Amino acid sequence: MTCAEFQAVLPYIIDNGGNAEQQEHLRNCEVCSGLVNDLKYIAEQAKLLVPMMEPPKKVWDGIKTSLEQEGLVKDSARGSLLSSSARTRWGPSNWLLPIAAALLVAVGLFYYHNNIAERQAPTEANSAMAGDTANVAGSSATAVQSASMGNEQDRQILSEIASHAPSLSQAYQEDLQRVNAYIADAQGIVARNPDDEDSRQALMEAYQQKAMLYNMAMRHSLP
Amino acid sequence: MRPEKGELTQAKKTLVPGLTEADAIDRAKRGDAESFEALYGMHKRRVYSLCLRMTGNTAEAEDLTQEAFLQLYRKIATFRGESAFSTWLHRLAVNVVLMHLRKKGLPEVSLEESLEPQEDGPKKDIGARDNVLAGSIDRVNLERAIESLPPGYRIIFVLHDIEGYEHNEIAEIMGCSIGNSKSQLHKARMKLRDLLKTSRAEKATRN
Amino acid sequence: MMSMPRGFYWVVMLASCTALGAAAQSKKEFHYTLGPHAAINLVNQFGGVTVVPGPEGHADITALLHSKKIEVDAVQRGSRLELRTHFLQNASPAEGQVDYELHIPADTSLTVRSTSGPISVEGINADMTLEGDTAQITVRQVNGGHIHARTLSGPIRLQDVKHGDVEVVSVSGPVTLTNTDGHMLTINTTDGKITYTGDFGDSGEYVLANHSGDIDVTLPASASVDITATSEKGTVSNDFPFHPVPHSAFSTTQGKSFAGTANAGSSSVRLRSFSGRIHVKKQ
Numbered sequence: 118m119t120c121a122e123f124q125a126v127l128p129y130i131i132d133n134g135g136n137a138e139q140q141e142h143l144r145n146c147e148v149c150s151g152l153v154n155d156l157k158y159i160a161e162q163a164k165l166l167v168p169m170m171e172p173p174k175k176v177w178d179g180i181k182t183s184l185e186q187e188g189l190v191k192d193s194a195r196g197s198l199l200s201s202s203a204r205t206r207w208g209p210s211n212w213l214l215p216i217a218a219a220l221l222v223a224v225g226l227f228y229y230h231n232n233i234a235e236r237q238a239p240t241e242a243n244s245a246m247a248g249d250t251a252n253v254a255g256s257s258a259t260a261v262q263s264a265s266m267g268n269e270q271d272r273q274i275l276s277e278i279a280s281h282a283p284s285l286s287q288a289y290q291e292d293l294q295r296v297n298a299y300i301a302d303a304q305g306i307v308a309r310n311p312d313d314e315d316s317r318q319a320l321m322e323a324y325q326q327k328a329m330l331y332n333m334a335m336r337h338s339l340p
Numbered sequence: 341m342r343p344e345k346g347e348l349t350q351a352k353k354t355l356v357p358g359l360t361e362a363d364a365i366d367r368a369k370r371g372d373a374e375s376f377e378a379l380y381g382m383h384k385r386r387v388y389s390l391c392l393r394m395t396g397n398t399a400e401a402e403d404l405t406q407e408a409f410l411q412l413y414r415k416i417a418t419f420r421g422e423s424a425f426s427t428w429l430h431r432l433a434v435n436v437v438l439m440h441l442r443k444k445g446l447p448e449v450s451l452e453e454s455l456e457p458q459e460d461g462p463k464k465d466i467g468a469r470d471n472v473l474a475g476s477i478d479r480v481n482l483e484r485a486i487e488s489l490p491p492g493y494r495i496i497f498v499l500h501d502i503e504g505y506e507h508n509e510i511a512e513i514m515g516c517s518i519g520n521s522k523s524q525l526h527k528a529r530m531k532l533r534d535l536l537k538t539s540r541a542e543k544a545t546r547n
Numbered sequence: 548m549m550s551m552p553r554g555f556y557w558v559v560m561l562a563s564c565t566a567l568g569a570a571a572q573s574k575k576e577f578h579y580t581l582g583p584h585a586a587i588n589l590v591n592q593f594g595g596v597t598v599v600p601g602p603e604g605h606a607d608i609t610a611l612l613h614s615k616k617i618e619v620d621a622v623q624r625g626s627r628l629e630l631r632t633h634f635l636q637n638a639s640p641a642e643g644q645v646d647y648e649l650h651i652p653a654d655t656s657l658t659v660r661s662t663s664g665p666i667s668v669e670g671i672n673a674d675m676t677l678e679g680d681t682a683q684i685t686v687r688q689v690n691g692g693h694i695h696a697r698t699l700s701g702p703i704r705l706q707d708v709k710h711g712d713v714e715v716v717s718v719s720g721p722v723t724l725t726n727t728d729g730h731m732l733t734i735n736t737t738d739g740k741i742t743y744t745g746d747f748g749d750s751g752e753y754v755l756a757n758h759s760g761d762i763d764v765t766l767p768a769s770a771s772v773d774i775t776a777t778s779e780k781g782t783v784s785n786d787f788p789f790h791p792v793p794h795s796a797f798s799t800t801q802g803k804s805f806a807g808t809a810n811a812g813s814s815s816v817r818l819r820s821f822s823g824r825i826h827v828k829k830q
Contacts, residue, residue: 170388183406184410190373295738296718330699333680420674506624
C-alpha cells in the first residue's frame with residue numbers, strides 16, 4: 118500500500134484504525150504515522166478548548182428587554198427584570214404593545230436573517246413601543262407598522278413555501294388569510310376592551326396561530 | 341452527543357445560594373425573572389463560545405447568543421428533562437447558528453469528494469516527512485487557527501472536535517452523508533495542521 | 548403461430564405493471580433495543596406514520612418506501628432514536644412517500660412530523676409532539692402523557708386520552724375530542740370546528756377557543772364543571788341544566804354568553820369564539 122492510497126482512505130479509518138493492510142502501512146510508514154499523530158493531537162487539543170469567551174453585557178440587556186416586551190417574565194418577590202419605569206408602563210392600555218412585539222419576535226427568526234435593513238426594523242418598532250405611553254392611537258400606529266412588516270413576512274413565507282413545498286402553497290395562502298383575519302378581529306376586541314383578560318388571551322391565541330404557521334413554513338425551507 | 345465537560349447533575353448545580361439549576365428551570369417555566377438570569381449566567385459562555393467559533397464573527401455571535409437564549413425562554417415550558425438541560429440548550433443554540441448560516445448562504449458541503457486540491461484546501465501530505473506537532477500547540481494558536489478556517493471546514497470541526505457531535509448527527513444537521521462529514525473534518529484538521537505548522541515556523545524565525 | 552387470447556394479454560400486462568410498481572417500492576426494517584422512557588424523533592414529508600405499543604425494551608420499525616428517490620436514515624443514540632426520510636433527489640409527493648409503522652414500548656416519548664401524514668398513535672403512555680401541515684392526526688388510548696398536536700388544516704382526533712396535558716393547535720383543521728380529559732387541555736383553532744364529547748374529568752382546566760369555527764360540547768349529566776361560554780359576533784346556546792352562578796368578572800348576555808356550574812364544578816371550562824357558534828348540550 119502506498120502513502121497516497123493510505124491517505125486517500127484516512128478520513129474514513131482514522132477513528133477505527135482501518136483493516137490489516139492499512140494498519141500494517143501505518144506501523145511501517147513514518148510519514149503517515151506522523152500525519153495521523155498530528156491529526157489526532159489536533160483533535161485532542163480541540164476537546165480541551167473550554168468555553169472561555171464571555172459575551173458582552175449588551176447581550177443580556179437585549180435578552181432582558183425582549184423578555185419584558187414579550188411578557189415572558191413575571192414580577193418576582195425576589196427581584197425582577199422589570200425596572201420601576203417599566204412597571205409604570207405596564208398598564209392595561211399598553212397590552213397591545215407587548216403583544217404586537219410578541220408577534221414580531223415570534224416570526225423574527227425568518228425575518229431576522231434576511232437582510233440588515235429589515236433586521237433593524239423590529240428594533241425600531243420596539244424603540245417606538247418603549248417610548249410610547251398609555252396611548253391606543255400610538256398602539257394602533259405600531260400595530261399598523263407591525264402589520265406592514267407582517268405583510269412582508271407573509272409574502273416571504275409564501276414565497277418560501279412556493280419554492281420548497283409548492284403542493285402546499287394554496288393551503289398556506291388560505292390559512293394565512295384566516296389567521297390574519299383572526300389577529301385583526303382579536304386586535305379590535307382588545308382595543309375596545311383593553312382591561313378584559315379574555316380579550317387579551319384571545320389575541321395571544323391568534324398570535325400563537327400565526328407563530329405556528331410560520332414555524333411550520335420555516336421547516337420546509339430548511340434542508 | 342457526549343455530555344458537557346465536567347458537567348454536574350442538574351440537582352447539584354447551584355446557581356445562587358439555595359437555587360439549584362433544577363429549581364431555576366422550574367421557576368423559569370413560571371416566568372420567574374431571577375431564574376432566567378441565573379440560567380443565563382450559567383450557560384452564557386458555552387453558548388457564546390459556540391456561536392463565536394462557528395461564525396468567526398463577534399457581532400453575529402452576540403446576536404445569535406441573544407436569539408438562542410430567547411428561544412430557550414420561549415420554549416422552556418416544553419423541556420421535560422429527558423436530556424440534560426445543557427444538552428438541550430446546546431442543541432438549540434446549534435440550530436440557531438445553523439439557521440442563521442443557511443440564511444446567509446451556508447457553504448454547501450459538496451456531495452462528491454474532489455480529488456483535486458482546492459484553492460484553500462490543505463495540501464496532501466504524501467511522501468514528505470515533516471516535524472510532528474505533538475506538544476507544540478497552545479490554546480491561543482489553536483483558537484486563531486480555527487478562526488481562520490474556511491467556514492465550511494470550521495463548522496464541521498467545531499461541531500465534531502470541540503462540541504462532540506458524532507458524524508451521524510452532523511450528517512443529519514448539515515444534510516450531508518456521514519462520509520462527507522468525515523471527509524470535511526479530515527480536510528479541516530489537515531488545514532489546521534498546515535496553519536499551526538506555519539505559525540510555529542514563523543515564531544521560530546522571529547526567535 | 549397461435550395468437551394469445553386478449554384476456555391473457557391483459558393479465559400479463561397487469562402482472563407486469565404490478566411487478567414494476569412493486570419493484571419501485573421497497574421495505575426496510577429496523578430493530579432496536581430501547582431502555583425505559585426512551586425517545587423517538589421521526590421526520591417524514593409524505594406518507595403515514597402509525598405508532599402502536601410493542602414488546603417492552605424493543606422498537607421494531609417498518610418503512611415502506613414508494614420509490615428509489617428517497618431513503619430512510621435511522622440512528623440510535625443512547626435511548627434516543629432518530630428516523631428521517633431523506634430525499635436523494637427531487638421527487639414528487641407520490642415518489643417521496645414513505646409509510647412508517649412503529650411498534651415501540653408504551654413509555655416511549657415521541658416527536659413525529661409529517662407534512663401530509665396521516666399520523667396515528669395508539670396506546671402510548673408518554674409525552675408526544677405530533678405535527679403536520681395537512682396531516683390527519685389521531686391519538687387514542689393514551690394515559691398520562693403530555694400531548695402536543697399541531698396542524699394547519701389537518702383534522703385532529705383524540706379519543707380516550709386521560710390524565711395528561713393536551714395542547715392542540717390547528718388553523719383550519721377540525722378538532723374532535725372524545726372521552727378526553729387531563730390536568731390542562733387547550734384547543735386553539737382559527738376556523739376549525741371543535742367538538743368535545745365527554746365529562747371534562749375532575750379538577751382540570753379546559754380552554755376551547757377559536758376565531759370563526761363552531762364549538763360543540765356534549766357532556767353527561769354527571770359532569771362536574773364550572774363553565775363559561777362567549778362568542779363576540781356568533782351565537783351561544785345551551786341545552787344543559789347548569790346552575791347559574793354569578794361570575795363577577797364575566798358578563799352574561801342572552802345568546803352571546805353564559806356561565807354556569809354542574810355538580811361540584813370541579814373542572815374549569817372556558818369556551819370562546821369570535822364569530823363561531825357555541826353549542827353546549829346534554830348527552
